[in-house]
Amino acid sequence: MTALQREDSMTSTRERIVPFKMAHVVFQCTDRQKMVDWYRQLFQAELVFEDQVLTFLAYDDEHHRLAFFNSPHLPGKSIEIAGLHHIAYSYRVIGELLSTYERLKPLGILPVWTINHGPTTSLYYCDPEGNNIELQVDNFPDQSDAAAYFETEAFANNPIGVEFDPDALSAMWRDGASDAELCAIGTCATGESNGPK
Structure with missing residues (x-):
């Protein structure tokens, strides 16, 4: 049974009732x-x-x-166990995300990974006990465009995304760059990455 067949079997036999938040x-x-x-x-x-x-x-x-x-x-968390990898929180616009980065930096709370995934621009943080928290903003104003990105050659060639320099991106934001410029994949690029530890 394919993934789509499994999906059809889970959703087509009855009306879906899902949490509202x-x-x-x-x-x-x-x-x-x-x-x-x-x-x-x-x-x-x-x-x-x-x-x-x-x-x-x-x-x-x-x-x-x-x-x-x-x-x-309890024993401390080990990365060598199965379970939750990270929790993601979305901001409305990239300015909110970058403002949060700037507020946290002087407090010594720094991202362990900064990456433009294509559909999102994301800052990953690691809490004091090793849990990963993603702060993100959607790069596409329309969710259908974000979903369509998964069908592109760009995603096929690089499904993880491109790392970026958050200080350079923040400086562009302060200088008045548009949301579209700031969210474009490759803006302030530093290369590809394996992700948060």
């Missing part, structure tokens, strides 16, 4: 305070609740977007 992400932490502090800086998040076991953070109208369990007895 993703509510929150929960971390088990060996050093909860360090994790909470890092995510508060990353998202300019507010402390909603905290006790000896659990912390809730929010950065929008959801009552909590992030939760952290105090689990100092």
Whole structure:
């Protein structure tokens, strides 16, 4: 059975009922305070609740977007295990993404990987316990154009994308470059990459 046949068998027999949003992400932490502090800086998040076991953070109208369990007895995360690779958060325009980069840089929070994937321009960060967080912006105003990119020769030849210099991209943004110029694949290119560790 092909992937498309499996997809048809999962979706064609009944009406799809899907979540209307993703509510929150929960971390088990060996050093909860360090994790909470890092995510508060990353998202300019507010402390909603905290006790000896659990912390809730929010950065929008959801009552909590992030939760952290105090689990100092657990072993640290290893990259040599199967599981979640990263969580991605989208910004509306590239100026918001670059402004966030500039705000975080003096705090010592730097991306471990900066890449234009084609459909997105992305900054990957690694939290204090080794979880990867992608901050991204869509490069195409229309989602159908982003989906169509997956059928292009450019994607076939390079499905990962092209790394870029975030300082150079930020300088272009400050100098008034358009969103289209900033989001074009190859802008401030530094070559190809294997991705975040």
